[in-house]
Amino acid sequence: MTDGAVVAGPALVVVLVLLLAIAAVVVWLGGLGSGRSVLVAGVRAAAQLAAVSLVIVGILRSGWLTTGFVLLMFTIAVLTAAKRIGAPRDAAWVALALGGGVVPVLGLVLASGVVPLHPVAVVPIAGIVIGGAMTATSQAARRAVEELRTRYGEYEAALALGLPQRAAALEICRPSAGHALIPPLDQTRTVGLVTLPGAFVGVLLGGAGPVQAGVTQLLVLIGLLAAESVAVLIAVELVAFRRLHAQWRRS
Known part of the structure; x- marks a missing residue:
C-alpha cells in the first residue's frame, strides 16, 4: 500500500x-x-x-450514458439471477422482483438529494443496490423452489385441508426463503465491529473524513436491506403463485 x-x-x-x-x-x-x-x-x-x-x-461524463449503463447493469443482474434460479425464461418475473426492490430505494435516495444526481455518485450506489438485490432474489427463489420440491407432499396435504394454493405454498417455502436475508442482516449488525465494508473504506481512501464515510456506509447498508427485503418478498410470492419457476412440482 x-x-x-x-x-x-x-x-x-x-x-x-x-x-x-x-x-x-x-x-x-x-x-x-x-x-x-x-x-x-x-x-x-x-x-x-x-x-x-x-x-x-x-x-460518467454523460447523464444519458450513465442511465444506459445502470439499465445495462440491471439487465445483466436479471439474466444472471434468472439463470441461477434455473428459470431463464422467467426473466420478466425476475425483473419484477429485482425492480420492486431496487427502484424504490434508488428513487428515494436520488429524489431526496441524499445521493447527488451526478454520474460519479449514481453509478456506484446503483451497482451496489442492484448487486445485492440480485443475490438475494436468486437465493430466495432457489430456496423456495427447493423447499417446495422436497416437501411437495406437505403442500398437497395443506391443499387437502382447504388452504388456497398460494397460502399452502407460502406455508412451506417462506421460512426457508427468508434465510436469504441473513447475510445482509449480519453485515448490518456487525458493521464496524467485524467488517469495514467497501463503501466505508472507499470513501476514506477518496479523502473524505470518517463521519462522511460512516454515513455513506450506513446509507448503503440500510438501502441494501430495504431493497433485498422487498425483492425477496416479491420473489417468494411469485414462486408461490407459480409465476416464477412454475415447474416446482416434484418429478
Missing part, C-alpha cells in the same frame, strides 16, 4: 493468481463445487473490470 492505495504491478498480479488458485483448489479438493467455475469467475471479473475501467470515464 502507498498512501492508502493498492499498488498495481507485477506483485499484485502474482498475489491475485495465487489467491484465485487457492480458492479453486480448495473448492475442488473439498468437494464444494467446480474449481473451474472459480477460475472462470476470477478471469471474468478481471476482464470485465478492465473493460469497465476503459469506458467508465466516458460514461
Whole structure:
C-alpha cells in the first residue's frame, strides 16, 4: 500500500493468481463445487473490470450514458439471477422482483438529494443496490423452489385441508426463503465491529473524513436491506403463485 492505495504491478498480479488458485483448489479438493467455475469467475471479473475501467470515464461524463449503463447493469443482474434460479425464461418475473426492490430505494435516495444526481455518485450506489438485490432474489427463489420440491407432499396435504394454493405454498417455502436475508442482516449488525465494508473504506481512501464515510456506509447498508427485503418478498410470492419457476412440482 502507498498512501492508502493498492499498488498495481507485477506483485499484485502474482498475489491475485495465487489467491484465485487457492480458492479453486480448495473448492475442488473439498468437494464444494467446480474449481473451474472459480477460475472462470476470477478471469471474468478481471476482464470485465478492465473493460469497465476503459469506458467508465466516458460514461460518467454523460447523464444519458450513465442511465444506459445502470439499465445495462440491471439487465445483466436479471439474466444472471434468472439463470441461477434455473428459470431463464422467467426473466420478466425476475425483473419484477429485482425492480420492486431496487427502484424504490434508488428513487428515494436520488429524489431526496441524499445521493447527488451526478454520474460519479449514481453509478456506484446503483451497482451496489442492484448487486445485492440480485443475490438475494436468486437465493430466495432457489430456496423456495427447493423447499417446495422436497416437501411437495406437505403442500398437497395443506391443499387437502382447504388452504388456497398460494397460502399452502407460502406455508412451506417462506421460512426457508427468508434465510436469504441473513447475510445482509449480519453485515448490518456487525458493521464496524467485524467488517469495514467497501463503501466505508472507499470513501476514506477518496479523502473524505470518517463521519462522511460512516454515513455513506450506513446509507448503503440500510438501502441494501430495504431493497433485498422487498425483492425477496416479491420473489417468494411469485414462486408461490407459480409465476416464477412454475415447474416446482416434484418429478
